[in-house]
Amino acid sequence: FFFSPQLPPICDEIQLAILSGSKVLGTATLHLSQISSAGAELEEGTPGFLPCFGPSFLPFYSPRPYPARTPSTDTGVAYRGRVLLELSTHMGTPDGRQQDTIAPEDVTRVQCHLPRRRFGLCGVFYSATMVPAGPELLRFELSVGNYGDTGDVTCKPAASVTPHGCPLFDGNRYHYLPWYGDKPVAAVTSSWEDAGHRWDALNLLRAMCQRLV
Numbered sequence: 001f002f003f004s005p006q007l008p009p010i011c012d013e014i015q016l017a018i019l020s021g022s023k024v025l026g027t028a029t030l031h032l033s034q035i036s037s038a039g040a041e042l043e044e045g046t047p048g049f050l051p052c053f054g055p056s057f058l059p060f061y062s063p064r065p066y067p068a069r070t071p072s073t074d075t076g077v078a079y080r081g082r083v084l085l086e087l088s089t090h091m092g093t094p095d096g097r098q099q100d101t102i103a104p105e106d107v108t109r110v111q112c113h114l115p116r117r118r119f120g121l122c123g124v125f126y127s128a129t130m131v132p133a134g135p136e137l138l139r140f141e142l143s144v145g146n147y148g149d150t151g152d153v154t155c156k157p158a159a160s161v162t163p164h165g166c167p168l169f170d171g172n173r174y175h176y177l178p179w180y181g182d183k184p185v186a187a188v189t190s191s192w193e194d195a196g197h198r199w200d201a202l203n204l205l206r207a208m209c210q211r212l213v
Helices: 104-109 196-212
Strands: 013-020 023-031 053-062 078-087 116-124 129-131 185-193
Touching: 013 053, 013 078, 023 078
Parallel strands: none
Antiparallel strands: 013 023, 023 053, 053 078, 116 185
């Protein structure tokens, strides 16, 4: 897709949405301050760069469809999917195009992002305090994308939820779950593209920055 932003922008966000007709299924936000730089003001300062992103997977989220809640009070909690996205900015006058086909060489270039590996996530819940009062049983869920989500049927079931528990009053003003010495454990196994070559370089740069600062 092609669009003509004015630089410097008044708004810092680019919001993307997945639509089904007029219904918004999920949204994602790119912050221009995180994907671009104005550079240093001095002549010998660091040069800036125009907005650029990816190619990388961008997750989309939306409110859970709870009748008692509205989108304004519960945003970005339900995973809806992801898009392999690349954003580049070029100076000049647009030619009026709104969209274009993906070139075969671009498809070949992103194939390296598609091989998947299995990853595991394990969580131990040590305590649950200041929980809401009420007779309803409570439990916690551990999920990564659709993996571990008990309401999703596209992934295999996983031991991603804690046992149900009834909150107890602590004698003062709060409630807690009586786990005591038996701490619940939740685990999720998921399959994702291996981006270790990016994370390894990023972790190395962050470690160097921490040592130099």
